[in-house]
Amino acid sequence: MGVFSSGGVGIDLGSANVTICLENEGVVLREPSYVLAMREDDTDVLGVGRDARQMLGRTPKDVVLLSPVMDGAVADVQLATLLLKLLAEKALGKRRALEKNRLVVSISTSATRVEHAAAEETVRGAGAKRAALIRGSAAAALGAGLSIDEPKGMMVVLIGGSTTEVAVLSMSGVVAARTMRTGSLAMDEAIMRYVRREKGLIIGQRTAEDLKLDLGTALEIPMDKLESASLRGRDARTGRPGVAEINALDIQRAILPTLDELLESIREVFENTPAELAEDILKNGVRLSGGGALLEGLRERLAALLGVPVAVGENPQDEVALGACIAASDDKIYQKLAATGCLIEI
């Protein structure tokens, strides 16, 4: 791609991460959706993304870490604009600024008018000239390599940081969808609560997330494989540094209620699918996507619960951005999605 040519850019502006995918290059950036700002004036921004998180606790200034994208939607347009602009510049380089490319940004599948408008303002504010919004589940399906224009129902379950979307797609459109305000982040919070309650230790969200990534599983844990790890935190009683032993069974106990609730709501949507589409889904199975899909054993648990095959790709966390990028790069797909309202030009 030359300096003056332009290409498609797909962005997943998520509650946990911003993921950016470029035409011909694939996913080039994923950074946490954070903005670090001065506490008394949150328009005074010190850093975004990974920098923001790294600077926290390392700067003498009175700062606050903010999440401008919450529950799968833009909560603070001004800060989200800055986050999008700076990370896009990082991914694209200043020469290939956002305005030269066709940009497609994902929104929640059942985004309200207000959420829609906030996303639009953010994308415009970040400097995009040719831009569109795409419904998350359609982007995930595209990014997963499914041919979504066929006249058959396919179900996508998209588990992000703070949202879970269940959607049935057919002929490049959304036939049925439900967005639930729960996701993988709720498991981190459950781990924090569990560790405090059962181990008397206070840990941060990042530590809890690390525990989930390292030890979290939805599968049965063989007792002879139960290794303990030392966990550092702050003693809940004294406030002093403390240590506790923790193992995979602890993490499982911590996340189980959240996991069960998540699975149960997916089953509910599945059971309310119109009969003619349910038949297709029984035949073709369900596609699991989003970062939350990476939890060990989740695919198996969901398959057992629904009684249908469930597939998950190598990089489910990339799929929304990848699908958005495909829509941005392929005119035919772009037009088809626009015709069904899955893609909204802004």
Ligand SMILES: Nc1ncnc2c1ncn2[C@@H]1O[C@H](COP(=O)(O)OP(=O)(O)OP(=O)(O)O)[C@@H](O)[C@H]1O
């Ligand atoms: N190996 C893993 N096991 C379990 N969870 C994981 C794993 N890898 C990533 N995750 C979780 O995936 C979540 C992020 O997923 P993703 O990037 O799809 O969310 P998002 O798009 O930012 O959020 P949302 O769509 O809800 O706005 C995080 O909560 C992270 O902890």
Ligand SMILES: [Mg+2]
């Ligand atoms: Mg997402």
